[in-house]
Every structure is written in structure tokens, then in C-alpha cells.
Amino acid sequence: MSPQAHIILRNVSVTFPVLSFRDRSLRSRFVRAMTLRRKAPRPHIVTALNGIDLDVRAGDRVAIVGANGAGKTTLLRVLAGIYHPTAGNIDVLGRCLSLFDLSAGFDEEATGYENIMRRGLVIGARRTEIDARRVEIAEFTELGDRLDLPLRTYSSGMMLRLIFAVATAVEGEIVLLDEWIGVGDQQFRKKARLRLDEIVARAGILVLASHDLDLIKSTCNRAILLEEGRITVSGTIEEVLARYLGAAKV
Ligand SMILES: Nc1ncnc2c1ncn2[C@@H]1O[C@H](COP(=O)(O)OP(=O)(O)OP(=O)(O)O)[C@@H](O)[C@H]1O
Secondary structure (H helix, E strand, C coil): CCCCCEEEEEEEEEEEEECCHHHHCHHHHHHHHHCCCCCCCCCEEEEEEEEEEEEEECCCEEEEECCCCCCHHHHHHHHHCCCCCCEEEEEEECCEEEECCCCCCCCCCCEHHHHHHHHHHHCCCCHHHHHHCHHHHHHHHCCHHHHHCEHHHCCHHHHHHHHHHHHCCCCCCEEEEECCCCCCCHHHHHHHHHHHHHHHHHCCEEEEECCCHHHHHHHCCEEEEEECCEEEEEECHHHHHHHHHHHHCC
């Protein structure tokens, strides 16, 4: 593990241009084509992150809190390299393990085994690494021969077992997580929680976006509050939660 694993964000913003349904409709395009109104409609700009400055160093376990739509998932996606900032600079050093966006990489028609590889590559593992851990991953799922069947035949609990087993067989210096601890049935949940604790303990850096205050208190050593895409408070868990709970009037 590189001791210099870090995340540095300077003035990072992410915006999404969004066309309204009306502007995107065939009818509207047809009317535009048939009339003199040939000018393309101007998209509405959604600002998901706005001028984010953040320094995270090895040993930091950072909770991201905020109301729905505050920008938590967008920030995780930026850190994982899924979204590129529309403005600002980002410097992430260390291997990221992305334990969110649960369905990314899966193919309903492919078998469980094939999906182990697909999902592994999506979360940042190398092909050789997944190959080397295939048996271990399969055993962790406890799905046995069902791993030879296409994913569309799986129940949601079986699917979660697969997702979890792949995710936790891969090492990451920087673990990016949102709240998805409650996987599967009671017995698997216990096993999953133990495995997750191991991963978090091994990681140099944890970034956890969550609404689960107990999870935050037991896992993190600092926090940031996001409000409408901006960091409004950064500090200890107590400081940030006090402000968050005050603002949320919980
Ligand atoms: N692909 C997208 N296109 C347009 N707007 C988006 C897109 N992704 C996110 N947004 C907008 O960006 C803002 C932040 O969304 P984000 O998903 O990061 O919030 P969040 O804090 O994770 O919310 P939640 O707690 O509900 O999961 C919201 O206003 C959302 O509507």
C-alpha cells in the first residue's frame, strides 16, 4: 500500500446539461424542422457539484453526508473516475475500489461466473486478479452450480451475494462506498459485514456516502456536509452531524 495515497480536489464542479422531455420529443423536433424555429433548444444546466475543495490523506475515513440530491453520489463517481469534473482539478493517488453503483457491469444473459469477471473489471480489478480469486469469490457467494446459470434467473438476494463477493475479493487503497451493508439474508449479512470491516481496516482511505448515522460514527474519523453541491462544513463527525441534523431538523 502506498503511504502517499491521497485525494486532492481543487475547485471541482460537475454540471449536467439536461433537455426537458418537451424539447427532446419527436413532435418538438418535427415542429422545429418544419418551421423557422431551427435553433436547438437550450438545455437546463443542473449543477451537481460546485467548487469542491477536498484533501484526504492516508488514514482518513471520510463520511459524506447531505440531503437527497446534495451531490454525494456524484462526488463518489468523480473520485472513482466515472465522471470527469466540468471544472477544477482532481488528483487521486492510489488504487480505488468502488463499492457503489451496484448494477454496473452486469449482463443478464451471462452466467454468474462470467459476471464475476465483468463486474470485477468495472470496480477496478485486473483480469489476472479476478482469475486468481475466482474460486474464492465463488465460494463466498455460496451459490454453487447456480453460478453456471444466466444472471436473469437469480433472485435479488442471490444477485447481491454475487456483487458483494466480487467487490470484497479485490484490494483497494482507496475504498469508495455508499450504504449497502444490508445484503442478503441474516446469515450472509453477518459474513458480509465482517468482510467489509476487513476491507475498510486494510484500506488507506475510506470515503463513505451515507445517511446511516450509526455506520458513520462507527466507521469514520472525519466528515463533510454537502448542501446543493457545495461543502458547507468539514470537520469532526460531531461537528458535521450537529450541523447536518440541525439543518435537516431531524
Ligand atoms: N446524470 C445526471 N443528469 C442530470 N442530473 C443529475 C445526474 N446525476 C445527478 N444529477 C443531479 O445532481 C444532483 C446531485 O445528485 P446525486 O445523485 O449526487 O445526489 P445524492 O446526494 O447522492 O442524493 P441521494 O441521497 O438521493 O442519493 C441532483 O440534483 C441530481 O438530480
